[in-house]
Amino acid sequence: MSRRRLDVLGEPHPAYVVWELTLRCDHACTHCGSRAAVARDHELSPAEALAVVPQLAALGAREVVLIGGEAYLHPGFLELVRALAAAGVSPTMTTGGKGITPELARAMAEAGLVRVSVSIDGLAPTHDRMRASRGSFARATAALGHLREAGIRIAANTNLNRLNRDDLEPLYEHLRGQGIGSWQVQLTAPLGRAADRVDMILQPWDLLDLLPRIAALKLRARGDGIVLMPGNNLGYFGPEEGLLRSLHADGDDHFMGCQAGRFVMGIESDGAVKGCPSLQTRAYAGASVRGAELATIWREDPKVGALRSRTLEDLWGLCRECVFAETCMGGCSFTAHSILGRPGNDPYCHFRARTLAMRGLRERLVPVARAPGEPFDNGRFELVLEPLDAPDPGARLSAARRSSARDRVGLPVVREGEPGRGA
Ligand code: SF4
Numbered sequence: 438m439s440r441r442r443l444d445v446l447g448e449p450h451p452a453y454v455v456w457e458l459t460l461r462c463d464h465a466c467t468h469c470g471s472r473a474a475v476a477r478d479h480e481l482s483p484a485e486a487l488a489v490v491p492q493l494a495a496l497g498a499r500e501v502v503l504i505g506g507e508a509y510l511h512p513g514f515l516e517l518v519r520a521l522a523a524a525g526v527s528p529t530m531t532t533g534g535k536g537i538t539p540e541l542a543r544a545m546a547e548a549g550l551v552r553v554s555v556s557i558d559g560l561a562p563t564h565d566r567m568r569a570s571r572g573s574f575a576r577a578t579a580a581l582g583h584l585r586e587a588g589i590r591i592a593a594n595t596n597l598n599r600l601n602r603d604d605l606e607p608l609y610e611h612l613r614g615q616g617i618g619s620w621q622v623q624l625t626a627p628l629g630r631a632a633d634r635v636d637m638i639l640q641p642w643d644l645l646d647l648l649p650r651i652a653a654l655k656l657r658a659r660g661d662g663i664v665l666m667p668g669n670n671l672g673y674f675g676p677e678e679g680l681l682r683s684l685h686a687d688g689d690d691h692f693m694g695c696q697a698g699r700f701v702m703g704i705e706s707d708g709a710v711k712g713c714p715s716l717q718t719r720a721y722a723g724a725s726v727r728g729a730e731l732a733t734i735w736r737e738d739p740k741v742g743a744l745r746s747r748t749l750e751d752l753w754g755l756c757r758e759c760v761f762a763e764t765c766m767g768g769c770s771f772t773a774h775s776i777l778g779r780p781g782n783d784p785y786c787h788f789r790a791r792t793l794a795m796r797g798l799r800e801r802l803v804p805v806a807r808a809p810g811e812p813f814d815n816g817r818f819e820l821v822l823e824p825l826d827a828p829d830p831g832a833r834l835s836a837a838r839r840s841s842a843r844d845r846v847g848l849p850v851v852r853e854g855e856p857g858r859g860a
């Protein structure tokens with residue numbers, strides 16, 4: 438979350454809520470953090486879910502993003518959208534789009550859904566491979582059209598990894614052609630099924646190539662009237678920081694640290710509350726709304742508030758020594774935890790990768806422990822410091838346009854307005 442957005446939010450409260458309505462899904466994606474496919478045991482019934490709506494409104498929730506699995510597979514989906522809208526909470530949705538027909542899109546619009554972000558992770562071959570479903574790209578693209586025709590604002594989101602990084606620019610062209618208003622790009626962290634796919638996971642030095650390309654796309658998108666925003670785990674403090682994090686051309690926003698349990702809250706489909714929807718269930722899922730008032734859980738549950746009051750003493754590794762530590766607080770907590778088993782040290786950082794590269798070094802993630810195979814679980818990696826030009830066992834250097842990491846550090850950076858912060 439950027440500085441300006443935080444300034445207007447005031448005291449910590451769950452302003453931005455992501456609610457997993459069901460773990461049932463019509464996909465079984467190879468990178469799914471929640472390992473969605475079948476419903477969890479004891480998911481909230483429509484009546485139980487509806488009882489949470491006034492509690493969210495009372496806590497000051499501004500937006501509730503409905504997710505799954507696929508939220509539309511929950512029997513109370515449309516009724517819940519209606520209830521949120523009636524309570525003054527903006528209902529939005531993130532979806533794979535596979536089951537969104539013109540009829541469902543119209544029903545979603547009628548219920549009051551204001552914006553839907555469809556997950557599209559590459560051009561057709563890459564997307565279908567990642568989603569383990571032939572025809573998925575076509576269905577997701579069709580969903581964007583149905584939603585647009587129903588009058589819902591449409592957006593897209595993309596998980597970036599080694600399988601799809603070469604699709605980035607043509608994917609933008611495709612999405613632009615569908616009429617999206619915004620595009621969120623985030624990294625595939627080794628969470629859930631993605632933890633089983635280490636071939637897919639980016640190495641930290643890959644950011645040296647990716648961040649300037651994303652910044653160039655942001656400028657391009659701005660010219661097209663499309664808002665490209667980086668996800669919270671795509672960072673940090675490289676020369677393009679102001680451009681990437683700002684909504685407007687003259688903005689100088691920057692990453693303001695993890696907001697889990699401060700302005701962000703997640704609810705799992707059985708009612709368990711977390712400080713952020715992507716946090717690991719075992720370590721961070723608190724009590725269920727089925728057994729306690731949401732306000733009490735938010736205020737008092739130690740797991741929900743686990744990341745709320747961290748200090749510099751909670752950072753470690755290179756993040757502890759970083760000049761941006763006080764502001765950044767070690768990047769994205771769920772991402773760091775998914776790599777190293779605890780937050781406060783996030784190797785997916787552009788500033789860090791650039792600083793090391795200037796010394797001829799890089800960090801490599803080496804898997805040392807497998808994930809147990811539960812929703813929102815993680816394995817563990819070791820960080821190996823090695824020469825920047827060491828062989829890359831996982832490399833698929835297929836793209837002619839990708840220059841070497843060493844060359845990339847020396848290239849002029851994409852800027853707009855005043856110079857950004859950076860290494
Ligand atoms: S864990 Fe990551 S995605 Fe979640 S609130 Fe923190 S920075 Fe944002």
Ligand code: SF4
Pocket residue numbers: 673674755756757759760761762765766767768769782783785786787788789
């Ligand atoms: S090294 Fe760590 S604290 Fe510094 S900017 Fe990167 S993620 Fe943030």
